[in-house]
Amino acid sequence: MNSAAPMAKEIVLIGGGHAHVHVLVNLALRPLPGMRVTLIARDLATPYSGMLPGVIAGHYRAEQAHIDLERLSAVTGTRLIHAQANGLDRAGKLVLLAGLPPIAYDLVSIDVGIEPSLSPIEGAAAHAIAVKPIGSFLQKIDILIARACAPDGPRRIVAIGGGAGGVELLLSLRTRLIADAHEAGREAGAFSFTLVTDGEILATHNDRVCAAFRRVFAARGMILRENRRVRAITADTVILESGETIAADAVLVTTDAAAPAWFADTGLDLDAKGFLAVGPTLQSTNDSDVFAAGDCAAMVASPREKAGVYAVRAGPPLADGLHRRARGLRPNEWHPQTRHLALISTGERYAIASRGIFKAEGAWLWTLKDWIDRRWMRMYKDTDAMTRWMAGR
Numbered sequence: 054m055n056s057a058a059p060m061a062k063e064i065v066l067i068g069g070g071h072a073h074v075h076v077l078v079n080l081a082l083r084p085l086p087g088m089r090v091t092l093i094a095r096d097l098a099t100p101y102s103g104m105l106p107g108v109i110a111g112h113y114r115a116e117q118a119h120i121d122l123e124r125l126s127a128v129t130g131t132r133l134i135h136a137q138a139n140g141l142d143r144a145g146k147l148v149l150l151a152g153l154p155p156i157a158y159d160l161v162s163i164d165v166g167i168e169p170s171l172s173p174i175e176g177a178a179a180h181a182i183a184v185k186p187i188g189s190f191l192q193k194i195d196i197l198i199a200r201a202c203a204p205d206g207p208r209r210i211v212a213i214g215g216g217a218g219g220v221e222l223l224l225s226l227r228t229r230l231i232a233d234a235h236e237a238g239r240e241a242g243a244f245s246f247t248l249v250t251d252g253e254i255l256a257t258h259n260d261r262v263c264a265a266f267r268r269v270f271a272a273r274g275m276i277l278r279e280n281r282r283v284r285a286i287t288a289d290t291v292i293l294e295s296g297e298t299i300a301a302d303a304v305l306v307t308t309d310a311a312a313p314a315w316f317a318d319t320g321l322d323l324d325a326k327g328f329l330a331v332g333p334t335l336q337s338t339n340d341s342d343v344f345a346a347g348d349c350a351a352m353v354a355s356p357r358e359k360a361g362v363y364a365v366r367a368g369p370p371l372a373d374g375l376h377r378r379a380r381g382l383r384p385n386e387w388h389p390q391t392r393h394l395a396l397i398s399t400g401e402r403y404a405i406a407s408r409g410i411f412k413a414e415g416a417w418l419w420t421l422k423d424w425i426d427r428r429w430m431r432m433y434k435d436t437d438a439m440t441r442w443m444a445g446r
């Protein structure tokens with residue numbers, strides 16, 4: 054433990070995202086005298102992205118894929134404020150909250166994820182289900198599944214967006230709907246599943262991975278409409294730019310991410326899409342007392358796709374950077390690897406692995422993914438073990 058009094062006493066974390074859960078534990082394990090860590094969280098249960106498709110497919114219960122921030126804060130001695138941050142007063146060093154007084158900071162870190170970008174598609178806000186925020190998305194999926202088991206429930210499901218999220222989501226939803234419909238005595242063949250994407254599916258993955266997923270879609274009788282841009286969504290139709298229409302009882306949108314609107318008023322440097330511009334130390338490029346990580350940050354020197362895996366990996370360097378900065382030291386640089394092993398599930402307990410030009414598939418890869426995901430979750434959910442570490446540190 055470092056006994057030197059920190060120069061920065063109030064460390065405020067906005068959002069309980071993947072990077073911040075690690076920061077809570079890491080800072081609790083090496084406290085500095087007089088330093089207080091505060092977490093401002095809009096949602097008290099934070100979802101782990103790697104397990105979401107498994108929740109939708111029915112392989113996990115929702116609580117297995119969520120971290121309880123109240124328990125984690127209690128064990129790590131963090132002050133938890135259940136509120137939504139909606140601004141920064143950087144001159145006064147205050148985090149502004151919706152409906153509550155501001156919170157003072159010496160150092161602030163932002164890990165609040167993305168917001169859905171529905172506005173480019175006419176009618177999407179009224180008629181589609183957006184995947185973010187995940188909490189309300191899972192509730193809407195539960196409602197959709199319950200309705201689909203009714204005699205006159207939705208049968209024609211369309212997903213828009215051909216990235217890994219959209220592909221996994223539709224495959225997982227199909228697995229679940231067919232299993233539940235079967236159990237409810239419904240005709241599973243009455244369902245149709247269509248994925249529409251304006252480029253090719255899994256555009257950031259190699260050709261063999263794309264071909265494998267096209268084969269999976271075909272084998273399940275699912276319809277893939279690549280290189281088609283959606284113009285509008287109505288109550289029962291998806292309308293493409295070409296004028297073609299697709300009948301739809303439920304539409305899920307997993308397209309582009311938008312930055313939270315409040316970033317624009319902070320005066321912090323932003324990238325072209327409005328995300329917080331950070332350097333290799335995860336500090337804002339124009340305010341070294343502001344850190345950001347995960348989907349809401351844009352690493353200007355080494356841009357990476359927005360994926361939970363990078364948010365998870367940012368946790369240790371972010372914690373270290375905050376700790377060093379609190380002691381008046383320069384944070385170390387972090388250069389995330391350019392490629393990562395993606396294990397993309399096919400809805401069943403089966404996954405396809407993708408990394409660079411590498412591709413493999415099998416049930417064993419799902420087992421490996423399950424092991425990796427559960428191991429990560431245990432670090433933040435097993436609060437008894439955490440209490441023992443804290444006591445023995």
Ligand SMILES: Cc1cc2nc3c(=O)[nH]c(=O)nc-3n(C[C@H](O)[C@H](O)[C@H](O)COP(=O)(O)OP(=O)(O)OC[C@H]3O[C@@H](n4cnc5c(N)ncnc54)[C@H](O)[C@@H]3O)c2cc1C
Nearest residue numbers: 068070071095096102137138165166347348360361362364
């Ligand atoms: C269906 C689906 C499946 C996915 N599957 C995968 C996958 O298998 N692998 C993968 O790598 N990625 C996957 N992703 C992407 C992944 O979810 C994101 O990249 C990841 O969640 C980003 O983590 P984060 O920490 O940046 O933000 P988040 O996980 O979104 O966490 C942000 C947190 O901040 C809180 N918050 C937001 N705004 C505020 C505010 N104003 N004030 C206070 N708190 C706030 C939220 O409540 C939330 O807890 C998937 C995404 C979806 C939608």
